[in-house]
Amino acid sequence: MVSDADLLDKITDYTRKQGGDTAIERLLANVVSQVREFAEARASEIKRLSDIGIALSAERNLERLLERIVDEARRFTRADAGTLYTVQINPATNLPELKFDIMQNDTMNTRQGGTSGNPITLPPVPLVKDGKPNHNNVSAYVADTGETVNIPDVYIAEGFDFTGPRKFDQITGYRTKSMLVAPMRNHEGEIIGVLQLLNAKVPGGERVIPFSDEYVDLIKSLASQAAVAITTARLIQDLQNLFESVIRLVASAIDEKSAYTGGHITRVAGLSMKIAETINETTEGDFAEVKFTPDELNELRIAAWLHDIGKITTPEYVVDKGTKLETIFDRIELIKTRFEVIRRGMIADAMEYKMRLVANGADSEALKAVDEQLAVRLEEVESDKEFVARCNTPGEFLKDDAIDRLKAIAAKTFLLDGVETPYLTENELKNLSIRKGSLTEEERQIINNHVSVTIKMLSQLPFPKKLSHVVEYAGAHHEKLNGAGYPNGWTAERLAIQSRILCLADICEALTAADRPYKPAMPKERAFQILGFMAKDQEIDERLLKLFMEKEVYDRYMVEYKAQKEAETAAATAK
Structure with a gap:
């Protein structure tokens, strides 16, 4: 390849051989210099455009992406202002329209939309009016035709209605002049938006000039790259939304299976996030140096939502077992019926015995003795029935004397269709x-097995790198720092702070929940006392519990949770 210097030397030599003078040499040198500067500028612009494309493709946050597109396009063309529209369908009319997403104006010192925190209140621009394409509006025209429009001065331009910019100028004192409008066409050829730039300025100055024709192709290229980046970001967002929806669907499935479990999942997820957010806000103490990134917070949230997914395989009668005898129904009713049969059998036996006594000439004293004996036996049966019913309800710890009495009752028999049958x-x-709670050891193992099932199910999912610890966190919510937890018996060294957060949230919610079938809601003070005992026994993180209590995390979360539930109830009532 011939360099600029070599080219200049060859031209100079040629000029001299042809008898040229120094003026021509200077002219040629000046031309070559200008060509070189132009080529270098174009190469720089193309490289910059390429760099912008790479930067845009790396951005995954849609709001930041849209904002950056306008920033880069304005910087590229030295535009004073810019607007980015995206195409959407009006739900009321089912017709396409342009939605204002980003508005920037340096002279007016305004930034709206995106991450600015300043919402855009302007109504969307319809692409169809009266059944015809809205070609009076320049942005709508570009969105419909796919053509790029470059206008030196909108005040003298023809073919479009610029009433809006003129009114804006009258109100603000701004002067809208040059305008460049380009379609944003993605890789499938679909126009997904429009990029509008206003008032190009001279390099290093404030004077407004028309947009140079040399920028038109570059801006078209930038707009197309931006469209592809937007489409990619939307696709990623759609996939994330789909993933979130699947998680919610799973939670809803568990909710349908057991309202208790469904409420538990929601509250554990919310409480876990409140703990993590509190840690992020902490500037002193044990967690001053711990800061979760947005990705780490999202990973914890996903793990919290999925931590009980294994319960989808747990039988309902075990999950919802409110009494000790409950299966698909509470078998205490069978026992009550059985005791009624026993009672009536005793009455019938006593009547039959009294009839035999009468037939044998027994006196009234003998009959009275039978009645008294029957009354004692009936009272005993009633007492046994009431005792069994009390034992059926999970409550206080069942002591040895209570179990001995249950065994004595079970040892009693009665005749049913001539067959000797035990009371129990x-x-x-x-x-x-069962001494504590409502579950037998076998049923408790079934419940505990939900963690292993959770790990097995989640291990089958191809979680991306940012969610690579979901299985670990979700599967460790029943582990204990002292190694006495399950299913793996992990100790403190193996348990990440996220797992400890999820464990604390899970236990606290279970203790304070009002929707458990086997126990009433526990007062917060009593629940915190139990959590304190667990911390001393090295079952949960003592430092984490201290932060949890000092920062009133539970109270702050419950305020938000109740407000959310009230809003949901109000919305459902309004429908």
Whole structure:
């Protein structure tokens, strides 16, 4: 390749051989210099355009992306102002329109939309009016035709209605002059938006000039790259939304299976995030140096939503077992019926015995003795029935003397269709003898197995790198720092802070929940006392519990949760 210097030397030599003078040499040198400067400028612009494209493709936040597109386009063309529209369908008319997404104006010192925090209140621009394309509006025209429009001065331009810019200028004192409007066409050829630039300025100055024709192709290229970046960001966002929807769907499925579990998942997720956010706000103490990134917060949130997914395989009668005898129904009713049969059998036996006594000439004292004996036996049966019913309800710890009495009741028999039948079956005695709660050891193992099922199910999902710890966090919410947890018996060294947060939120919610079938809601003070005992026993993180209590995390979350539920109720009522 011939360099600029070589080219200049060859031209100079040629000029001298042809008898040229120094004036021509200077002219040629000046031309070559200008060509070189132009080529270098174009190469720089193309490289800058390429760099912008790379930067845009790396941005995943849609609001920041849209904002950056306008920033870069304005910087590229030295535009004083810029607007980015995206195409959307009006839900009321089912017709396309242009939505204002970003508005920037340096002279007016305004930035609206995107991450600015200043919403755009302007109504969308319809692409169709009276059944015809809205070609009076320049942005609508570009969106419909795909043509790029470059206007030196909108005040003298023909073919478009610039009433809006003129009114804006009258109100603000601004002067809209040059305008460049380009379609944003993605890789599928679909126009997804419009980029509008206003008032190009001279390099290093404030004077407004027309947009140079040399920028038109570059801006068209930038707009297309931006459209592809937007489409990609939307696709990623759509996939994230789909993933979120699947998670919510799973939670809803568990909710349908058990309202108790569904409420639990929602509250554990919310409480976990409140704990993590509180840690991020902490500037002193044990967690002053701990700061979760947005990706880490999202990873914890996903793990919290999925931590009980394994319960989808747990039988409903185990999850919702409100009494010790409950399966698909509460078997205490069978026992009550059985005791009624026993009672009536005793009455019938006593009547039959009294009839035999009468037939044998017994006196009234003998009959009275039978009645008294019957009354004692009936009172005993009633007492046994009431005791069994009390034992069926999970409450206080069942002591040895209560279990001994249950065994004594179960040892009693009565005749049913001529067959000697125990007051209580072996399975009924086993369930009634549960010392704490409502679950047998086998049922508790079924419940505990939900964690293993959760790990197994989540391990089958191809989580991306940013969610690579979801399985670990979700699967460790029943582990304990002292190694006494399940399913892996991990100790403190193995448990990440996220797992500890999820564990604390899970236990706190379970203790304070008002929608458990097997227990009433526990007062917060009593729940915190139990959490304190667990911290001392190295079951949960003592430092985390201290922060949790000192910063009143539970109270602050419950205020938000109740407000949310009230809003949902109000919205449902309004429908």
